[in-house]
Amino acid sequence: MRTTKVTDGVFRLSANVSNILFEGMWQIPNGVAMNSYVITGEKAAIVDGVCDWDGVPETLYAQLDQMEITIDDIDYVVVNHMEPDHSGWLRSFRELRGNDYTIICSKKAKPLLEAFYDIRENVQTVQSGDTLDLGDGRILAFEDIPNVHWPETMATYDTKSKTLFPCDAFGSFGAVSDDAPYDDTLTEEHIEFFEREMERYYANIVAAFCTPVRKAIAKLAPLDIRIIAPGHGIVWRSDPGRVVRSYKRLAEYAKGPARPEVTVLWGSMYGMTQSAVGTAIEAIEAEGVPTRVHRVPETEMSFVLDSVFQSSGVVLAMPTYEYKMFPPMASVIDEIGKKRIINRKAFRFGSYGWSGGAQKELMEMNDRLKMHWDWVDPVEFRGRPTKEDKELVSERAGELARGVKAWALAERPA
Numbered sequence: 080m081r082t083t084k085v086t087d088g089v090f091r092l093s094a095n096v097s098n099i100l101f102e103g104m105w106q107i108p109n110g111v112a113m114n115s116y117v118i119t120g121e122k123a124a125i126v127d128g129v130c131d132w133d134g135v136p137e138t139l140y141a142q143l144d145q146m147e148i149t150i151d152d153i154d155y156v157v158v159n160h161m162e163p164d165h166s167g168w169l170r171s172f173r174e175l176r177g178n179d180y181t182i183i184c185s186k187k188a189k190p191l192l193e194a195f196y197d198i199r200e201n202v203q204t205v206q207s208g209d210t211l212d213l214g215d216g217r218i219l220a221f222e223d224i225p226n227v228h229w230p231e232t233m234a235t236y237d238t239k240s241k242t243l244f245p246c247d248a249f250g251s252f253g254a255v256s257d258d259a260p261y262d263d264t265l266t267e268e269h270i271e272f273f274e275r276e277m278e279r280y281y282a283n284i285v286a287a288f289c290t291p292v293r294k295a296i297a298k299l300a301p302l303d304i305r306i307i308a309p310g311h312g313i314v315w316r317s318d319p320g321r322v323v324r325s326y327k328r329l330a331e332y333a334k335g336p337a338r339p340e341v342t343v344l345w346g347s348m349y350g351m352t353q354s355a356v357g358t359a360i361e362a363i364e365a366e367g368v369p370t371r372v373h374r375v376p377e378t379e380m381s382f383v384l385d386s387v388f389q390s391s392g393v394v395l396a397m398p399t400y401e402y403k404m405f406p407p408m409a410s411v412i413d414e415i416g417k418k419r420i421i422n423r424k425a426f427r428f429g430s431y432g433w434s435g436g437a438q439k440e441l442m443e444m445n446d447r448l449k450m451h452w453d454w455v456d457p458v459e460f461r462g463r464p465t466k467e468d469k470e471l472v473s474e475r476a477g478e479l480a481r482g483v484k485a486w487a488l489a490e491r492p493a
């Protein structure tokens with residue numbers, strides 16, 4: 080990896096990571112970039128950092144070498160966020176460097192520094208409105224942005240170059256090439272790729288914190304921001320407003336409506352439920368509403384969440400299993416509820432053998448997780464669906480689609 084210049088006195092260092100499950104669970108087939116930034120005045124600061132996985136901190140040190148900066152030249156380490164994807168390297172840095180430098184972090188980050196890395200000395204806490212003068216006219220200002228992503232998270236703003244370092248906020252999945260880490264060096268097609276990766280990152284990592292995201296955007300709005308340099312993904316240099324608009328839109332999606340689309344999630348053991356899935360899809364599409372179709376558990380949770388997050392309507396098709404829902408569907412719904420993807424229009428159908436039970440458990444989860452989903456009447460059939468069962472599925476799926484269109488287009492015109 081190469082060091083690149085963001086703007087005068089600001090440099091991007093980065094490591095791409097792949098072949099892992101992010102946070103131990105999310106698939107990242109396109110990898111993810113961990114970005115750090117070196118900011119120089121008379122003194123030098125490094126903002127954000129990388130994880131401690133094999134070879135990653137070494138990648139960071141090699142990039143410092145390219146700048147002809149030794150780790151001894153770093154006066155300040157600004158820790159915006161303590162999640163180990165950004166802070167993991169601190170231990171190796173301290174081993175190499177000793178503690179002759181100052182860590183800048185929020186008050187809530189300090190106990191985490193101790194608990195994670197046994198770091199107690201030379202830690203200076205800051206809060207919203209505090210500044211750090213690096214000399215040569217370069218003053219860093221700090222703003223707490225709690226819960227984007229953890230309670231201790233803050234953003235750093237370089238008043239000289241008007242660059243915002245918001246860590247997880249405005250980030251995305253997707254490995255970034257050293258040749259083109261900036262929006263002004265990427266083609267529109269590539270930017271759109273990162274926007275898609277951003278949507279999945281948002282649905283997986285940030286979705287539960289939409290209110291804090293909205294508050295953070297409002298708090299940062301008075302700043303004159305020319306560049307957004309996040310902890311993951313590309314740097315927004317020519318049009319930082321674009322990523323802010325995307326995050327604003329995504330923050331609205333959680334409580335609906337999202338896009339005028341329907342996600343169809345289905346699972347089936349022996350094909351009984353499956354045999355009505357096509358009927359539902361046809362009925363929805365006949366109303367001019369696009370569908371995104373995923374079989375569970377075949378489709379990994381990261382992609383299921385992304386899809387549901389972006390859709391105003393959801394079809395859940397699954398049978399009864401041991402008096403409850405088909406278990407992979409239950410775990411999907413549990414995760415959707417915990418991510419606070421609320422207020423969807425929804426329709427469930429499925430097969431049972433003797434007692435049923437899936438529908439009851441679904442409604443219990445809907446209530447327990449306070450999902451506030453608005454349900455079209457369910458369709459349950461014994462064994463294989465009859466012609467009449469399929470007609471009912473078609474009718475209700477159509478009803479769902481019309482509801483989605485009216486709601487999503489009224490509140491969020493396409």
Ligand SMILES: Cc1cc2nc3c(=O)[nH]c(=O)nc-3n(C[C@H](O)[C@H](O)[C@H](O)COP(=O)(O)O)c2cc1C
Binds near residue numbers: 348349352401402
């Ligand atoms: C392991 C297992 C457990 C089941 N438990 C129940 C049950 O508790 N109540 C019920 O009505 N049907 C139960 N069934 C029957 C299925 O719901 C029924 O066969 C249904 O048609 C399966 O639909 P599918 O082919 O879409 O999976 C169970 C089936 C299996 C294989």
Ligand SMILES: [Fe+2]
Binds near residue numbers: 160162229247
């Ligand atoms: Fe994080």
Ligand SMILES: [Fe+2]
Binds near residue numbers: 164246
């Ligand atoms: Fe992160």
